[in-house]
Every structure is written in structure tokens, then in C-alpha cells.
């Protein structure tokens with residue numbers, strides 16, 4: 001049966017790939033991002049604007065799944081050293097990634113049925129840490145705790161997370177060729193993942209094919225974190 005899914009970060013690299021997969025399978029997609037997306041219905045909500053999200057939820061009706069693909073992507077925070085970071089850097093990233101994800105789930109709660117599935121998006125630094133992007137790593141770790149907490153709180157709605165390694169989207173466009181080569185080298189498969197490979201993992205968790213999987217973190221990183 002076709003799914004009705006909400007995709008945040010719908011204008012982004014992995015979000016667009018998920019839209020294409022869902023469309024090819026006949027699903028109905030509600031896109032959320034500040035820039036327009038190719039979704040069937042699009043809402044240009046900031047994930048920190050709870051009223052905008054609630055209005056979207058009132059309009060779209062039943063939802064079978066939510067993919068939380070938005071993410072704070074300011075490269076400046078990535079390269080800042082420990083002594084250069086301040087509280088605001090953490091508030092910014094935690095605001096968009098963690099509070100924003102919670103806002104979306106809370107706004108769409110009335111639309112979810114017992115068979116629905118929610119997918120949070122984390123990252124390998126959220127599992128193993130990193131010397132770069134420390135606020136990002138901390139927020140991505142927090143998202144895993146949030147996903148597992150909501151898996152307990154919202155059951156039988158399923159709540160899972162994916163932890164991506166380096167995926168070839170605009171998000172990595174600001175990384176130097178040398179650093180990208182190092183990312184590649186750190187994976188066992190010796191390459192970056194494609195947006196489609198990342199989106200397929202999310203689609204599996206959204207779909208009834210994963211109906212007995214909840215509170216899980218699916219690592220999609222070409223073996224980077226091993």
C-alpha cells in the first residue's frame with residue numbers, strides 16, 4: 001500500500017533522494033524545508049516554528065511515517081577548535097537538530113497511527129565522537145537518545161535512527177579535496193555513500209518491511225565507524 005510520509009530537509013541532498021524513491025513507489029510525500037522541494041505538498045516551515053508545523057499537521061491528515069532529515073549545516077562550526085567554541089554554537093546546532101526534530105514529531109503526533117514509523121537522522125560522530133564539529137557530534141548523539149526515548153514513549157509507533165557516514169551531498173561541498181580523500185580512506189568501502197543509498201536505508205525503516213524494528217540505530221557508513 002502506498003505510504004503517506006513527512007520528510008523534513010526535503011530540499012536537501014538526502015531529502016531529495018528520499019522524495020524520488022517515495023515518488024517512484026507511488027507514495028504521497030509532505031515536504032518541509034525553508035526552500036521549496038519537489039514533494040507532493042510542500043510547507044516552507046523552519047523546524048523551530050512550531051505553529052507552522054502544527055498548521056501543516058492540521059492540513060495533511062493521516063501520516064504513516066516521518067523522516068527527520070533537516071540538519072544545521074554551518075561549516076564554521078565544523079572547524080572551530082575547543083577553545084573557540086561557545087554556548088551559542090551548541091544552542092544553534094541543538095536547536096535545529098534536536099529541538100527541531102522534537103517539534104516535528106510533537107506537531108504530527110495526532111496524525112500518527114499505531115503502525116506509523118519515525119526516523120531520526122544521526123551521524124557517525126554521534127556514535128564515536130570527533131575532533132571536528134563537536135557541537136554537531138554532541139547533537140547527533142543526543143538525537144539517538146531522543147529517538148530511543150520516543151521509541152519507548154510512543155510505542156507501538158516505531159521510532160528508529162540512522163547514523164550516516166560521509167554521503168555525497170551539498171553538505172560535503174565545503175570540505176577540501178584532501179579532507180574528502182581522508183573521509184573516503186576512513187571507510188572500509190573506500191568511497192562516499194550516495195544520497196540514494198542513504199535514503200534507501202531511511203525508506204526501509206519507514207516501510208512495513210521493518211515492522212518489528214524499533215529503538216534501533218542503523219549505521220550506514222561504508223564501515224567508517226568500525
Ligand SMILES: NC(=O)c1ccc[n+]([C@@H]2O[C@H](COP(=O)([O-])OP(=O)(O)OC[C@H]3O[C@@H](n4cnc5c(N)ncnc54)[C@H](OP(=O)(O)O)[C@@H]3O)[C@@H](O)[C@H]2O)c1
Pocket residue numbers: 008009010011012013014015032033034035036045046047048068069070071072073096100121122123124163164165166167168169170171172
Ligand atoms: N551528507 C552527509 O555526509 C551526512 C552525514 C551524516 C549525517 N548527515 C545528516 O543527514 C541530514 C541530511 O543531510 P544532507 O546531506 O541532505 O544535507 P543538506 O543537503 O545540507 O540538507 C539539509 C536540509 O536541512 C534543512 N534545514 C536546515 N535548517 C533548517 C531549519 N531551521 N528548518 C527547516 N529545515 C532546515 C535544509 O532546508 P532549507 O535550507 O531549505 O530550510 C535542507 O533541506 C542532516 O541531518 C545531516 O546532518 C549527513
